[in-house]
Amino acid sequence: MKRIAISGLLSFILMLMVFTPLGQVTAAATKTGVVDIQSGVLNVRNGPGIKYPKIGALKNKTNITIYSVKNSWLQIKYGKKKGYVSDDYVRLYRPFTSATAKKISNKAFRLERKTWEKNYTKSQIFSLMAPGFTKTYIDKYFKQQYRPAGKDKKGNLLYHIIETEIWGLALYPIDWKPAYEPKKPTVTYYIKNGREYLSISQYHLNDESGNKTTTICFIKSKGNWFIYDHKVKYHH
Numbered sequence: 355m356k357r358i359a360i361s362g363l364l365s366f367i368l369m370l371m372v373f374t375p376l377g378q379v380t381a382a383a384t385k386t387g388v389v390d391i392q393s394g395v396l397n398v399r400n401g402p403g404i405k406y407p408k409i410g411a412l413k414n415k416t417n418i419t420i421y422s423v424k425n426s427w428l429q430i431k432y433g434k435k436k437g438y439v440s441d442d443y444v445r446l447y448r449p450f451t452s453a454t455a456k457k458i459s460n461k462a463f464r465l466e467r468k469t470w471e472k473n474y475t476k477s478q479i480f481s482l483m484a485p486g487f488t489k490t491y492i493d494k495y496f497k498q499q500y501r502p503a504g505k506d507k508k509g510n511l512l513y514h515i516i517e518t519e520i521w522g523l524a525l526y527p528i529d530w531k532p533a534y535e536p537k538k539p540t541v542t543y544y545i546k547n548g549r550e551y552l553s554i555s556q557y558h559l560n561d562e563s564g565n566k567t568t569t570i571c572f573i574k575s576k577g578n579w580f581i582y583d584h585k586v587k588y589h590h
Contacts, residue, residue: 384420384421384431385419385446385447386417386418387417387419387444387446387447388415388416388417388418388445388447388544389412389414389416389444390415395414396411396412396416396440396443396444397411397439398410398411398432398438399438399439400437402425402427402438403425403427406438409435410432418439418444423441424438427440428440428441441548442546442547443546443547445545446546447542447544448543448544448545449543450541450543451541452541455539455541458552459554459570461485462486462487463528465482465483465486466483466487466524466525469483469515470515473506473512475506475510475511476511479496479500483495485578486579486580486581488573488581491523491581491584495523495524496513499523500515501513522586525570525581525584526556526558526568528554528556529556537557537559539556540554541553541554542554549573550573551571551572551574552571552572552574554570555568555570556568565588565589566586567587568584568586568587569583569585569586569587570583571584571585
């Protein structure tokens with residue numbers, strides 16, 4: 355009977371550890387975060403709020419171990435003790451499936467390529483890209499990638515993709531079934547300040563333009579993913 359009672363008690367304790375609501379300090383599995391600040395340092399305090407004294411500071415891109423979240427404050431490992439930092443300045447990394455990332459990126463490619471099919475007005479191009487790109491990105495993309503191409507029957511200016519200038523903000527296709535391992539896409543998903551971010555990177559071999567790594571950056575808004583940046587790093 356004692357063995358059964360002890361076993362039941364242990365099961366109950368484990369349930370409490372796993373299902374305690376987010377925001378309370380628990381013994382649940384730790385998570386990983388990375389400090390993300392524009393300048394200066396991130397203050398570490400001995401409690402979840404700015405009213406608590408500072409016990410130290412962290413530099414940008416510092417990896418941290420997170421124990422729990424309480425009122426937008428993260429309880430972290432700081433040396434041999436615990437401290438608190440605001441989640442406004444920390445990236446919380448989470449798993450994300452390649453299958454889902456593929457659907458998101460393929461949707462963006464279809465929207466972009468649609469604008470290449472024929473001549474469109476500026477408003478039509480913006481409308482076609484709007485479901486998958488931020489307004490700021492489309493503004494930059496339009497200025498970089500399109501040329502005047504006459505007028506329509508109503509006298510509205512038309513634009514066409516600059517065939518020789520498909521670079522920069524133009525998306526480089528992601529190969530989800532690469533012939534060899536180094537080309538396999540890397541999917542990174544994190545949360546910062548309550549917003550969700552996703553990036554997809556891939557190394558490309560190209561004898562003409564040079565080997566490069568492209569990274570497509572998404573942000574989630576109102577349940578949909580939008581591209582807000584596209585980075586290209588050339589390798590020599």
